[in-house]
Amino acid sequence: MAFFTAASQVCMLSHMVKLVARWFLLAAALLLTAQFYPGIQVHGYGAALVAALVLGLLNTLLRPVLVVLTLPVTVVTLGLFLFVVNAMVFYSAAWLLPGLNVAGFGAALVASLLYSVCGMVIDTVLERLLDEG
Numbered sequence: 411m412a413f414f415t416a417a418s419q420v421c422m423l424s425h426m427v428k429l430v431a432r433w434f435l436l437a438a439a440l441l442l443t444a445q446f447y448p449g450i451q452v453h454g455y456g457a458a459l460v461a462a463l464v465l466g467l468l469n470t471l472l473r474p475v476l477v478v479l480t481l482p483v484t485v486v487t488l489g490l491f492l493f494v495v496n497a498m499v500f501y502s503a504a505w506l507l508p509g510l511n512v513a514g515f516g517a518a519l520v521a522s523l524l525y526s527v528c529g530m531v532i533d534t535v536l537e538r539l540l541d542e543g
Contacts, residue, residue: 428540430479432532437462439528447524449517450510455507465503497523
């Protein structure tokens with residue numbers, strides 16, 4: 411007896427394809443960011459894949475906690491402190507990973523901005539491509 415209908419299996423497969431494609435493209439975006447901004451270094455595509463995975467996990471687990479803890483400062487700065495939170499997450503990933511080097515907190519701030527822009531473009535393109543098909 412099948413637990414999932416054919417339609418739900420296709421939907422799950424579509425979500426998995428999107429997740430894996432997004433992971434690979436975000437790793438490439440990390441390499442692109444390192445190419446354009448000399449403040450960070452990524453040691454190969456394998457290191458970029460691991461870094462993209464760790465960044466995703468930190469953004470899922472650590473960033474919400476940091477956002478709640480820094481909420482008063484975020485409100486006072488009209489949300490601009492969220493850029494600092496993003497830089498802290500990026501800098502944390504670089505601290506955890508030997509294949510990702512960041513020159514300092516300012517470099518983490520710039521790199522997190524560039525990486526976020528790449529992520530928004532990737533999400534938009536994937537949404538349009540996979541929703542049409």
